[in-house]
Amino acid sequence: MPSVSSRVIRFHEIGEPFDVLREERIEIPDPPGDSVRVRVLATGLNPADWSLCRGFMPGTLPRGIGCDVAGVVDAVGPDVVGVAGVDRKGGSGTVRAGDVVFGTADFVGQPSAGAADVAILNRWFRIPDGLDPVQAATLPMAVQTAAWTLELMDLHPGATLLVHGAGAMVGYAAVQIALRRGARVIATAGPTFTADLEGFGARVTPYGEGMPARVRALTGGRDIDLVLDTPRPSPGTLPDLIALAGGDPRRVVTISNHEEARNLGARVNIDELRPGLTPLSVLLPQYASLAAQGAFRLPIAKTYPLEQWRDAVRLSLDGNPHGKVMLLPDARGRHEN
Numbered sequence: 452m453p454s455v456s457s458r459v460i461r462f463h464e465i466g467e468p469f470d471v472l473r474e475e476r477i478e479i480p481d482p483p484g485d486s487v488r489v490r491v492l493a494t495g496l497n498p499a500d501w502s503l504c505r506g507f508m509p510g511t512l513p514r515g516i517g518c519d520v521a522g523v524v525d526a527v528g529p530d531v532v533g534v535a536g537v538d539r540k541g542g543s544g545t546v547r548a549g550d551v552v553f554g555t556a557d558f559v560g561q562p563s564a565g566a567a568d569v570a571i572l573n574r575w576f577r578i579p580d581g582l583d584p585v586q587a588a589t590l591p592m593a594v595q596t597a598a599w600t601l602e603l604m605d606l607h608p609g610a611t612l613l614v615h616g617a618g619a620m621v622g623y624a625a626v627q628i629a630l631r632r633g634a635r636v637i638a639t640a641g642p643t644f645t646a647d648l649e650g651f652g653a654r655v656t657p658y659g660e661g662m663p664a665r666v667r668a669l670t671g672g673r674d675i676d677l678v679l680d681t682p683r684p685s686p687g688t689l690p691d692l693i694a695l696a697g698g699d700p701r702r703v704v705t706i707s708n709h710e711e712a713r714n715l716g717a718r719v720n721i722d723e724l725r726p727g728l729t730p731l732s733v734l735l736p737q738y739a740s741l742a743a744q745g746a747f748r749l750p751i752a753k754t755y756p757l758e759q760w761r762d763a764v765r766l767s768l769d770g771n772p773h774g775k776v777m778l779l780p781d782a783r784g785r786h787e788n
C-alpha cells in the first residue's frame with residue numbers, strides 16, 4: 452500500500468498546547484509490524500495529551516495528540532496474522548481493510564496520532580456489533596487506567612471504595628468497574644453526573660468544601676477501606692482523603708497528584724505498574740462488549756470535526772469538560788451534540 456496524505460494535529464517542540472500544536476498535512480506511511488492504519492472516525496482528547504505537549508515522557512518529536520481512536524482499517528502491518536479466530540493482539544479475529552476497529556495510537560513512538568484523518572494503531576480490536584465507533588473511541592485510556600489502578604489496589608468484594616472525582620472520566624469508569632467487582636462505592640462528583648453515578652449504584656456527594664464530613668456522614672462515621680483519587684491535579688485534598696482512610700496513606704492511590712502523594716506516603720498508580728495486570732487484549736474487548744450491551748459507558752461532552760480542533764483543545768484544557776472530548780475527522784462518525 453502507498454503512504455496516504457493526512458491532516459494531523461501535532462507538536463514539534465515542548466510547551467503550552469496552544470503555543471506548540473499545529474495542523475499540518477503529512478504522508479502517513481504503511482503500518483509497521485503488527486499495527487494497522489485506519490481512516491479515523493473518532494479520537495478522544497485526554498489530559499495526557501496536554502502533559503505530553505508540556506514535556507511528560509520526553510522523546511522524539513514531532514508527536515501527535517489523540518491516543519484513543521476508532522477507525523476503518525485501510526492497511527495492515529506485515530506481522531498482523533490471525534490464527535483460529537485470535538489475532539496477535541488477542542482481539543476477535545483477523546483484521547482486513549474495511550474492518551472497523553478501536554484502540555490506541557502510539558503517541559510516543561509515532562510522529563502523529565489519532566487527531567488526524569489517518570492514524571497508525573499499535574493496539575487494535577474489532578468494535579462489537581451494536582457499539583458506535585465514537586463510543587468505542589471513548590474507552591481505552593479511561594478503562595485501562597481505572598481497571599489497572601483498581602487491580603493494583605487489590606479491591607475486594609464488599610470493600611468500601613471512595614472514588615474522589617468521579618465526574619472525571621477515569622473516575623466515572625472506576626465507579627462502574629468497582630461496582631461490577633462487588634465493592635461498595637462512594638463517589639464525589641459535581642452535579643452533571645450525580646444521577647448517572649447513583650444510577651450505577653454509587654452513593655454520591657459533591658467534592659469541594661465540606662467533602663470529608665459529607666463522606667463520613669455516608670459511612671456512618673466509619674473509615675473508608677480504599678480511596679482512589681482521580682481528578683486532575685488538585686493540591687491539598689490528599690490529607691483529607693488519607694484521614695478518611697483511617698489515617699493510613701497506603702490505602703490511598705492517586706493517578707494525578709503524584710509528588711504530593713509521594714511526600715505523604717500515599718500510592719501513585721504509575722509507580723506500581725507491573726507485568727501481570729490484565730492485558731489490554733482482554734480488558735478492552737471486554738469493556739467494548741459491555742458497552743455494546745449497554746452495561747458500561749462513558750459520557751461524551753462534545754464532538755468536533757477535526758478542523759475545529761482548537762475548540763476541542765480549549766474545552767479539555769479548561770479542566771471541566773464534563774465528559775469525553777471527541778474529534779471526528781470523518782463525517783461518517785458525526786452525530787448531533
Ligand SMILES: NC(=O)c1ccc[n+]([C@@H]2O[C@H](COP(=O)([O-])OP(=O)(O)OC[C@H]3O[C@@H](n4cnc5c(N)ncnc54)[C@H](OP(=O)(O)O)[C@@H]3O)[C@@H](O)[C@H]2O)c1
Pocket residue numbers: 497498499502592596615616617618619620621622639640641642643644658659681682683684685706707720721770771772773774
Ligand atoms: N496515571 C495515569 O495512569 C493516568 C491515566 C489517565 C489520566 N490520568 C490523569 O488523571 C486525571 C483525570 O483524567 P480524566 O481524563 O479522568 O479527567 P477529566 O475527565 O478531564 O476530568 C475533568 C472533570 O473532573 C471533575 N473535577 C473538576 N475539578 C474537580 C475537583 N477539584 N475535584 C473533583 N473532581 C473535579 C469535573 O467533573 P464534575 O464537576 O462534573 O464532577 C471535570 O469535568 C488527569 O490529571 C490525567 O492526567 C492519569
